[in-house]
């Protein structure tokens with residue numbers, strides 16, 4: 001058994017920042033499925049939104065308003081205001097910690113345009129995204145990891161958390177599988193913070209890494225913690241055709257243009273003011289519509305399934321200096337030089353707006369009345385403090401990591417400085433041990449690959465960019481059936497060390513639970529809002545649906561609830577750009 005005051009699960013931007021802060025007040029360890037600098041934050045390309053005003057006038061309240069409008073008014077406005085105000089301090093703080101931002105000629109942090117970020121409450125695009133070429137997330141990870149090492153945070157890498165210990169309403173630690181040895185370990189703590197990232201792997205075409213399997217959300221939902229707004233999943237408009245690998249919005253921020261098969265700049269039809277810099281949900285739907293109207297470009301000759309992102313006019317030097325990774329990816333994966341040819345793109349499953357509900361200090365909220373388990377925290381993409389509402393604006397996730405990851409870590413630090421170790425339930429490791437034994441026992445079940453494929457196809461076809469009641473009813477039935485069949489899945493590989501088959505099965509179980517919750521929530525919400533676009537209910541209905549969904553698992557049943565949205569500053573309006 002290991003013992004720490006504060007345990008952080010996940011070594012992405014949110015987890016590392018929280019660890020740095022909690023580590024100031026108590027003995028702190030990070031458990032991570034991956035080596036820290038391989039966390040998915042490292043894939044973030046475009047930048048961090050903060051109203052520094054370095055290249056043109058900007059204000060935090062413009063940023064907060066854009067965030068609320070971008071989220072189709074499902075954003076909690078108190079959380080968005082705090083995000084935008086603290087973003088400025090947070091970016092300078094990262095700079096002071098050593099992050100090598102790209103610079104203006106005058107030596108200030110440079111800023112570029114990004115979708116949905118505007119000046120003066122929607123007048124025109126504004127340059128708000130602070131960036132380090134197109135490697136911003138990579139730089140965040142390197143900076144924060146070095147700071148954690150310097151400040152004595154302990155790391156347990158390739159340790160996979162499979163259970164959380166909650167007893168008498170207090171969180172007292174986790175159970176983790178050490179991939180290298182196959183052993184289970186109990187980590188005891190005064191407080192635990194989940195920062196386990198996203199769940200894009202429930203879809204077939206996704207920008208997300210293989211490790212993004214929603215482990216934290218699933219572990220907690222099985223303990224009766226409600227998940228918030230799980231029906232809202234973002235499809236980024238510009239994934240590489242056929243692969244889903246992301247082409248950052250930074251390409252459009254630098255002036256890239258989307259064109260259909262006729263060469264038309266089709267966003268003129270859908271968002272005449274912001275054009276290619278409209279929010280992601282709108283552009284993803286516009287591409288989908290162009291393709292359905294047979295104005296997409298022919299891929300393998302059988303379907304019209306993509307459009308072009310044209311950046312050639314930016315020229316080789318801008319692309320080389322500001323978008324070097326994008327140029328490299330295009331050459332490597334598509335054999336295309338973006339300085340000469342347009343990039344074939346199609347929407348890709350990208351970001352979970354919903355997740356583990358928290359207050360502004362990262363404390364997990366247990367139910368609609370706001371009661372929290374003592375010592376249980378969450379931050380980053382797996383959490384939902386609700387700054388993104390129904391649709392996240394680009395650059396706002398990285399801000400969330402460094403604003404709310406830091407706040408959660410600070411609160412946790414104060415908490416562990418005063419708290420005692422909570423009691424653990426008798427036989428705290430029992431359920432996890434039984435689960436592992438069952439996975440490795442004899443059984444008829446296959447290895448789970450077929451279930452994973454069916455889940456991804458079902459989610460992509462029926463709970464994707466456009467949705468309708470009939471397809472989602474069918475999807476819920478299919479997912480329930482897949483969860484039943486999952487109970488029989490067994491590991492073919494029986495070895496102890498580096499048994500990645502066991503890991504994949506555990507991850508599949510998490511994804512199946514979350515897919516069922518997401519599909520059930522999406523079916524229930526009979527309106528269209530942000531990324532949740534229903535053909536059978538095309539209108540937003542504030543009277544009935546301006547509320548957050550809560551959902552959790554009780555055995556095989558998804559239980560639903562709701563809670564109010566904070567709309568204390570801006571009243572909902574029609575969302576046009």
Ligand SMILES: Cc1cc2nc3c(=O)[nH]c(=O)nc-3n(C[C@H](O)[C@H](O)[C@H](O)COP(=O)(O)OP(=O)(O)OC[C@H]3O[C@@H](n4cnc5c(N)ncnc54)[C@H](O)[C@@H]3O)c2cc1C
Pocket residue numbers: 009010011012013014015031032033034035036039040041042043044045046047048136137159160161162195196197198207208209211215216246248350351379380381382394395396397398399401
């Ligand atoms: C290609 C791409 C580009 C993006 N670009 C931008 C951008 O420019 N700007 C922006 O704001 N956002 C961007 N995003 C979104 C943003 O990068 C992510 O939302 C954010 O980095 C998530 O950070 P995180 O700390 O919450 O999680 P992650 O960085 O995903 O880290 C999760 C951590 O949890 C660990 N973990 C997971 N499960 C377990 C487990 N069971 N046990 C132990 N550890 C576990 C992992 O090892 C990892 O360390 C982008 C996303 C993608 C996919």
